[in-house]
Amino acid sequence: MRGRLLRFSCLVMSVLLGGISFSPQASAKEPKLESSDVMIPSGDTGIELFVRNKHLAGRESSPDKILIFVHGATYPAETAFDLPIEGVSMMDLIAMRGYDVYLVDVRGYGRSTRPVEMSQPPEANKPIVSTKVAAHDLGAAVDYILKKRKVTRST
Numbered sequence: 001m002r003g004r005l006l007r008f009s010c011l012v013m014s015v016l017l018g019g020i021s022f023s024p025q026a027s028a029k030e031p032k033l034e035s036s037d038v039m040i041p042s043g044d045t046g047i048e049l050f051v052r053n054k055h056l057a058g059r060e061s062s063p064d065k066i067l068i069f070v071h072g073a074t075y076p077a078e079t080a081f082d083l084p085i086e087g088v089s090m091m092d093l094i095a096m097r098g099y100d101v102y103l104v105d106v107r108g109y110g111r112s113t114r115p116v117e118m119s120q121p122p123e124a125n126k127p128i129v130s131t132k133v134a135a136h137d138l139g140a141a142v143d144y145i146l147k148k149r150k151v152t153r154s155t
C-alpha cells in the first residue's frame with residue numbers, strides 16, 4: 001500500500017509540475033488566488049487541526065482537481081508546501097493550475113493543537129503522534145474537505 005501511495009504521489013507531482021514555469025517574477029496576467037485558514041475538529045476531545053485552502057479566485061475546481069498536502073515527521077505543512085520562495089510557493093503554483101489545494105497539520109505540528117503530553121518531559125511519554133494518529137488526523141481533514149466541497153468519497 002505504501003509503495004502504491006508513493007508512486008501515486010510522485011505521479012501526481014510530476015503531472016502537476018509539468019509545464020509550470022518557476023519564474024520568480026509575478027506576471028500581471030497570473031490568476032489571483034483565494035486563501036483561507038480554518039481549525040477543524042480532529043474527532044478527539046480538545047484537539048483541532050489547522051487546514052489551509054488555496055484556489056483560483058471566484059472559481060471552484062472540479063472534484064477531480066482537489067489536492068491535499070500533509071507533512072512528514074519534521075516540519076509542518078505550511079513550511080513544506082506554502083513557503084514562498086521568490087514570491088510563490090508550491091501550493092500557489094498548483095492552485096494557479098486550477099487545483100483546489102489544501103494542507104493540514106497533524107496534531108502537535110504547526111498551528112494544530114499541541115497534545116498535553118508535549119508540555120511534559122519527553123521521558124514521561126511514549127511518542128505522541130504515531131502513524132495511526134497521523135492517519136486519523138488526515139482522515140478528519142479529508143472528511144472536512146469532502147463535506148465542504150460536497151464530494152463523495154470515491155473507491
